[in-house]
Amino acid sequence: xxxxxxxxxxxxxxxxxxxxxxxxxxxxxxxxxxxxxxxxxxxxxxxxxxxxxxxxxxxxxxxxxxxxxxxxxxxxxxxxxxxxxxxxxxxxxxxxxxxxxxxxxx
Amino acid sequence: xxxxxxxxxxxxxxxxxxxxxxxxxxxxxxxxxxxxxxxxxxxxxxxxxxxxxxxxxxxxxxxxxxxxxxxxxxxxxxxxxxxxxxxxxxxxxxxxxxxxxxxxxxxxxxxxxxxxxxxxx
Numbered sequence: 435x436x437x438x439x440x441x442x443x444x445x446x447x448x449x450x451x452x453x454x455x456x457x458x459x460x461x462x463x464x465x466x467x468x469x470x471x472x473x474x475x476x477x478x479x480x481x482x483x484x485x486x487x488x489x490x491x492x493x494x495x496x497x498x499x500x501x502x503x504x505x506x507x508x509x510x511x512x513x514x515x516x517x518x519x520x521x522x523x524x525x526x527x528x529x530x531x532x533x534x535x536x537x538x539x540x
Numbered sequence: 541x542x543x544x545x546x547x548x549x550x551x552x553x554x555x556x557x558x559x560x561x562x563x564x565x566x567x568x569x570x571x572x573x574x575x576x577x578x579x580x581x582x583x584x585x586x587x588x589x590x591x592x593x594x595x596x597x598x599x600x601x602x603x604x605x606x607x608x609x610x611x612x613x614x615x616x617x618x619x620x621x622x623x624x625x626x627x628x629x630x631x632x633x634x635x636x637x638x639x640x641x642x643x644x645x646x647x648x649x650x651x652x653x654x655x656x657x658x659x660x661x
Contacts, residue, residue: 435602465645465646467647467648469585469648471585476635476651476652476653476654477577477585477635477648477651478651479647479648479649482645482647482649483643483644483645483647486643488649518584520584520585522585522648524646526599527590527597527599528587528590528599528601529575529577529587529590529648530587531577531584531585531586531587532584533584534584534585
């Protein structure tokens with residue numbers, strides 16, 4: 435079965451840039467999505483179709499997907515961005531999630 | 541506005557059954573595929589199942605195949621998950637999520653608040 439691998443944690447200082455990677459075999463040939471989940475809340479879609487932001491998602495969230503790696507970048511990270519982030523891709527007709535990355539804003 | 545409201549969770553003994561519901565509003569339910577995604581306590585997201593907009597096609601994660609059944613009633617704007625032969629590892633918050641297809645790609649763009657299922661004797 436298809437697998438997506440994320441680092442368990444990433445730390446970033448306020449105002450700096452956080453990058454979260456998501457690795458999978460030929461992931462660049464698939465579309466990647468990213469979700470943000472804060473404690474006690476439901477996941478929120480922050481990126482879809484590799485690079486697109488849904489309405490209401492701040493411009494500081496951007497992403498790319500090429501080769502075997504998708505990357506979510508948070509520029510000018512704010513305290514409110516502290517959360518778990520999950521990448522997601524489609525494998526045939528099923529959905530695959532990465533294991534999640536906890537972003538800590540120090 | 542789009543709303544997805546799950547219900548039906550609770551405490552159930554191993555080997556027993558439970559049916560979850562997800563009431564949808566604010567969009568044309570019969571036009572969208574729908575998913576169930578679960579999250580065990582302190583763990584990550586795990587995809588469970590999908591049903592196409594018309595109910596014709598259904599796909600399941602290997603971990604639930606043969607035990608769970610996803611269904612929908614488009615006349616009632618409701619998604620279901622019938623869970624049989626429950627195990628301790630099925631303990632999780634279960635979310636329903638709407639799939640939208642646009643610009644040649646799909647996304648899970650709206651999620652419910654989740655309902656907790658606890659499998660314990």
